[in-house]
Amino acid sequence: MSRRLKIILTAAALMVAGLVFSAFILPKIVRSQLVKQISAATDRKCSVAAVAINPLNWSVRVDGVTLAEKDGQAAFVSFSSLRLRVSPSSIWYMAPVVAELKVTAPYVHVSRYAANSYNFTDILEKNGKKKKSDKPARFSLNNIVIENGRIEFDDDAVAVKKRHTIDKLSVQIPFVSNINYFADRYVDPHLAALVNGASLAFTGKVKPFDKGLEAAVNINLKDLDIPYYAAYLPAKLPMKIAAGTLGADLKISHQLVRDGKSDINISGLLGVDRLAITENSGRPVLAVDAVKLDIKQLALLNKHYELTQITVAKPSVTINRNREGVLNLSRLKGQPTEPEPAAKTAAEAQPAPAADIIIHALQLDGGTVKFSDEVPQGGYGTELHHINLSLDNFATRGEAPAAYKMSLQKDKREKAAASGSLAMEPLAVAARISVSDIALEAVWPYLADVIVEPVRGRCSFDSNLSFSRDKGLQLANASLRLQDVAVPFGKSDGAKLPLLVAEGGALDLKEKNLTIARVRLAGGRVDLSRDGNGKLSHTLLLKSRPQPGVKTDGAAVAGKPFKWKIGTASINALKFGFSDAMKEDAPKFEIYDINASASSLTGPQLSEMPVSLAASYAKGTLAVSGRVSPSPLRFRGDVAVNSLPIAAVDSYLPDSVNLSIVDGRVDGKMALDITSKDGKTSGSFS
Numbered sequence: 297m298s299r300r301l302k303i304i305l306t307a308a309a310l311m312v313a314g315l316v317f318s319a320f321i322l323p324k325i326v327r328s329q330l331v332k333q334i335s336a337a338t339d340r341k342c343s344v345a346a347v348a349i350n351p352l353n354w355s356v357r358v359d360g361v362t363l364a365e366k367d368g369q370a371a372f373v374s375f376s377s378l379r380l381r382v383s384p385s386s387i388w389y390m391a392p393v394v395a396e397l398k399v400t401a402p403y404v405h406v407s408r409y410a411a412n413s414y415n416f417t418d419i420l421e422k423n424g425k426k427k428k429s430d431k432p433a434r435f436s437l438n439n440i441v442i443e444n445g446r447i448e449f450d451d452d453a454v455a456v457k458k459r460h461t462i463d464k465l466s467v468q469i470p471f472v473s474n475i476n477y478f479a480d481r482y483v484d485p486h487l488a489a490l491v492n493g494a495s496l497a498f499t500g501k502v503k504p505f506d507k508g509l510e511a512a513v514n515i516n517l518k519d520l521d522i523p524y525y526a527a528y529l530p531a532k533l534p535m536k537i538a539a540g541t542l543g544a545d546l547k548i549s550h551q552l553v554r555d556g557k558s559d560i561n562i563s564g565l566l567g568v569d570r571l572a573i574t575e576n577s578g579r580p581v582l583a584v585d586a587v588k589l590d591i592k593q594l595a596l597l598n599k600h601y602e603l604t605q606i607t608v609a610k611p612s613v614t615i616n617r618n619r620e621g622v623l624n625l626s627r628l629k630g631q632p633t634e635p636e637p638a639a640k641t642a643a644e645a646q647p648a649p650a651a652d653i654i655i656h657a658l659q660l661d662g663g664t665v666k667f668s669d670e671v672p673q674g675g676y677g678t679e680l681h682h683i684n685l686s687l688d689n690f691a692t693r694g695e696a697p698a699a700y701k702m703s704l705q706k707d708k709r710e711k712a713a714a715s716g717s718l719a720m721e722p723l724a725v726a727a728r729i730s731v732s733d734i735a736l737e738a739v740w741p742y743l744a745d746v747i748v749e750p751v752r753g754r755c756s757f758d759s760n761l762s763f764s765r766d767k768g769l770q771l772a773n774a775s776l777r778l779q780d781v782a783v784p785f786g787k788s789d790g791a792k793l794p795l796l797v798a799e800g801g802a803l804d805l806k807e808k809n810l811t812i813a814r815v816r817l818a819g820g821r822v823d824l825s826r827d828g829n830g831k832l833s834h835t836l837l838l839k840s841r842p843q844p845g846v847k848t849d850g851a852a853v854a855g856k857p858f859k860w861k862i863g864t865a866s867i868n869a870l871k872f873g874f875s876d877a878m879k880e881d882a883p884k885f886e887i888y889d890i891n892a893s894a895s896s897l898t899g900p901q902l903s904e905m906p907v908s909l910a911a912s913y914a915k916g917t918l919a920v921s922g923r924v925s926p927s928p929l930r931f932r933g934d935v936a937v938n939s940l941p942i943a944a945v946d947s948y949l950p951d952s953v954n955l956s957i958v959d960g961r962v963d964g965k966m967a968l969d970i971t972s973k974d975g976k977t978s979g980s981f982s
Contacts, residue, residue, distance in 0.1 A: 330361075357379045360376070379397075383438075389477065397441070410453045485500030537573055538572040546562055590606075613664070615666070652693055654691045665681075679706070731758075733755075769803070770806075792822075812862045864895050865893065872885075872886075887911050891909070895907075914940075916939040928972060937964055940961060
């Protein structure tokens with residue numbers, strides 16, 4: 297026998313042996329493993345009548361499959377036969393490609409025991425804990441056919457138990473695929489059934505186009521009761537949908553594209569009306585009159601989401617923070633699951649590509665936010681209303697920025713607004729922000745551990761704002777306006793400032809640089825006193841707190857110091873009162889018409905600055921002008937007094953001076969040069 301003949305006979309024998317093994321032995325192994333694996337995954341008894349494998353046409357047939365209920369008495373899932381034919385293209389695509397899948401006489405029995413609790417809940421809980429792969433599985437299922445199916449649904453969670461049936465179920469799905477496989481033929485989309493005795497049917501078409509195939513169906517829903525159907529979800533929600541209806545006019549299409557990426561596309565209109573979401577305890581979280589989405593394209597597989605218009609009417613959000621500091625919104629996430637640690641390959645470690653989102657127009661009108669906080673002493677609550685937002689031409693990719701406008705108010709006086717542009721790649725925000733007449737006392741609950749009484753007044757702020765990853769946060773042309781500020785220093789003292797303005801502000805947070813062109817205090821009165829122990833009354837605003845020890849190793853503080861500069865600072869027409877109980881005669885001083893200014897204030901390293909001061913006391917006047925150097929502290933300038941009474945100085949004369957000043961006034965002018973260094977003062981005057 298020749299060597300070639302031996303090779304041919306050996307190959308033929310191996311082929312015959314493989315065919316015999318696949319046709320007669322492998323089915324028994326597959327049947328045994330099916331029963332074992334399904335039973336282990338579901339904790340239910342599984343039986344399989346027969347498995348047949350035809351290696352010549354790559355087909356498998358499974359007959360007589362039954363999965364029992366957990367008690368083992370009745371059938372949970374069963375089907376008469378399942379036939380699938382695998383395409384040899386599976387080898388080429390390195391993914392399962394099923395050319396045909398046909399299920400005959402499937403039966404499913406579902407029992408609902410309570411809201412979100414079913415006879416298969418234990419299966420979901422058991423298998424839902426398994427870690428999912430970051431990468432979607434690649435597959436292609438084609439010509440899926442279900443014949444003569446039946447679903448029985450027993451609803452035991454309602455007062456009067458009901459049974460719903462779907463009978464004579466017939467389904468045809470041409471393909472479900474995320475790879476570019478094209479079969480020789482396709483069935484047309486089709487669904488037919490008797491739902492509780494009523495006939496339901498619709499049919500679609502597989503339409504060829506230049507680059508592939510498309511299977512499409514239209515879905516039209518009107519006033520679908522969301523709470524009613526949410527109770528039938530198999531998983532328990534961390535929230536309660538108390539009200540809401542859903543409407544939709546959608547086209548769903550599945551496209552296979554030659555030499556391109558296949559996709560599932562959704563387009564059309566989607567709307568939710570009168571939606572109300574609460575915590576499971578019944579506390580409100582979200583209510584909205586209407587949400588409308590005009591969907592141009594949702595490409596689910598390629599992660600391209602484009603919406604023509606989003607409108608939101610009168611949304612109301614309720615935010616609460618409990619005593620433990622937990623927000624109600626975070627409680628809606630449910631219990632976190634512990635991910636199983638697993639080593640990732642370099643390819644798996646790569647982040648998934650970000651979704652491509654385009655919103656041509658978004659409009660939100662009449663929004664409300666209700667906020668309550670149980671953390672600060674006495675609690676805190678506020679409400680923001682008349683919230684309006686518009687956003688045009690938003691895209692997560694692309695250089696063209698989106699334009700936006702936002703406004704809200706707290707009461708008739710307190711308002712905020714912002715408008716500008718927003719770009720996502722790279723991230724860049726530009727805005728003109730305006731906040732007006734914010735009540736300072738509103739934040740007192742958060743300062744109650746620091747100050748004894750609230751500081752009252754109104755605050756307004758305007759600025760240009762910009763942010764980018766390379767430049768960080770920046771403010772320009774900023775102005776701050778404080779009006780009618782009242783700061784209490786105990787029962788009788790305090791500061792009342794009608795107007796304090798800072799203008800021409802600029803902040804570069806990355807460079808740690810703050811510049812203010814002008815600071816101006818107009819009018820007002822400050823009253824201070826010193827008690828018999830030498831304590832000044834302004835310290836009564838602060839609550840006494842133990843000072844923690846500060847440990848330091850003498851190392852310099854790392855980082856760039858924060859630099860600031862104020863062009864000019866001025867005080868106009870200020871009144872100042874001071875009483876001193878530390879002295880036996882408790883002298884009192886009333887200083888009025890205080891006008892002061894300083895220029896070129898810098899920090900943290902102060903530089904020489906020009907200063908001036910003018911004030912009146914008991915019909916006398918004091919005027920000072922000159923320059924102050926910080927290191928060492930030095931003043932050089934002119935001092936002028938006119939009819940300034942000196943009797944009050946008597947209380948501050950040293951006890952060693954046997955002299956009493958009863959009355960008198962002083963007039964004079966002098967050039968003064970005085971320096972303080974190392975605790976010693978020296979100087980000259982003329």
